[in-house]
Amino acid sequence: MGVVERTWDWLTTAAHWSGTDGVWHRLGEHLFLTVVCLLVSCAIALPVAVVLGHLGKGGALAVNIANVGRAVPTFAVLVLLLLSPLGTHGSWPTVIALVLFAIPPLLTNAYVGMREVDRDMVEAARGMGMTGVQVVARVELPLAFPLIVTGVRSAAVQVVATTTLAALPGGGGLGRIITAGFRLTDTAQVVAGALLVAVLALLVEGAFVLAQRFLDPMRGHVTSVQDRLA
């Protein structure tokens, strides 16, 4: 029997979906970690990026943090945190690593989004007597929205991927199905786990693409405003 058939068999076996090692439980862990860590990192990164972007300060930080985030291997950080004193505190090493790696895309995109808002519009808003807070809330944030969501989208995909890796040092999530498959030298289980992870990542990405398309506050407005200014 080929790998494809065996993988299909694995996925259609009800026993593989139930219990603590089952798909549903692992999926639950994966989603829980993803949502919590994404919210925490948004709560940390977005206010900082919006304030820095509004003030026009800290551009070097925003760029460099993205470069650092790319150069540091996620897997190494997960293991380092596991071996640190934090390692004895359940899933804290995973949570910290997830938040750390979600921050760079959030910060960089939101910062660039805020900086790329047409300066003429900001000046016009100020000329109309808007306060700093009003400029942020009514002009800069709506115009920066697409890039901010792009950042959240990259961060979400990053978190899903990092959560998968967290299975190597023994964290929860769908990655555990893959690592268990490798331990059992069960290729079908490895491929089944990998498929589940890939589908989850693509669904998350797709959900954000849709959200971006339908929630943009400037949808259908941008061109008209720019035309009037020009």
Next chain:
Amino acid sequence: MADGNCLIANDWICGEYVRTRGQELTDATLQHIGITLASVAIGLLVAFPLALLARRWRAVAGPVLASTTILYTIPSLAMFSLLVPVFGLSAAVVVTGLVLYSLTILVRNILAGLASVPREAREAARGMGYGPVRLLFGVELPLALPAMMAGLRIATVSTVSLTTVGAIIGYGGLGNLVYEGMRSYFKAQVLTASVLCVVLAVVADLALLLVQRLLTPWARPKRRTTSRGPAARGAGRPEKAVA
């Protein structure tokens, strides 16, 4: 004596570890460099024709960009696992996975680089009787080089970092040492391998920057102010690089 104790005490930083396991560290580093070089080189060889096809035919551009984006979304552990049935437990799994990841960045940046070539330069070359091939290699590529190199640097740095995940099948370079160190709670090994990995990424980035400066001598006076520009752009949001 004090140095020998750090192995027993399981310290994070241990000179004795580096001295006694020098060979192991060298082998792992060489494997890491080999996997990275192979992946980026193959990535370039595949990305270049893809980018040219995407530029030539609009109908190709959409599917190429969409499929590379989808590949980029798949988490590394899943990517390598999916390739195991195809290649068995070999370095080809890791290299193929890393090539697929690098395509997203490389194709976009090559396209962005070619799009940034001034129309006048192209027209002038055509007027001088340049054919399409000579136009591409003599005029367009040199002018597209800064954006392409920015993409190459990003792809290389991410590849160095992602290679570590190859440890799951035993071909992760320094990642292998991290993985073993994790299983045996060997702190010095994990930290040394992790630091070496970051050093490798930084050295590769600087080496490529140097290559770029040597290849584009005409851009040198301007470089000082613009060298961060394209890299920073590509960094934050590859999605926009082609727009």
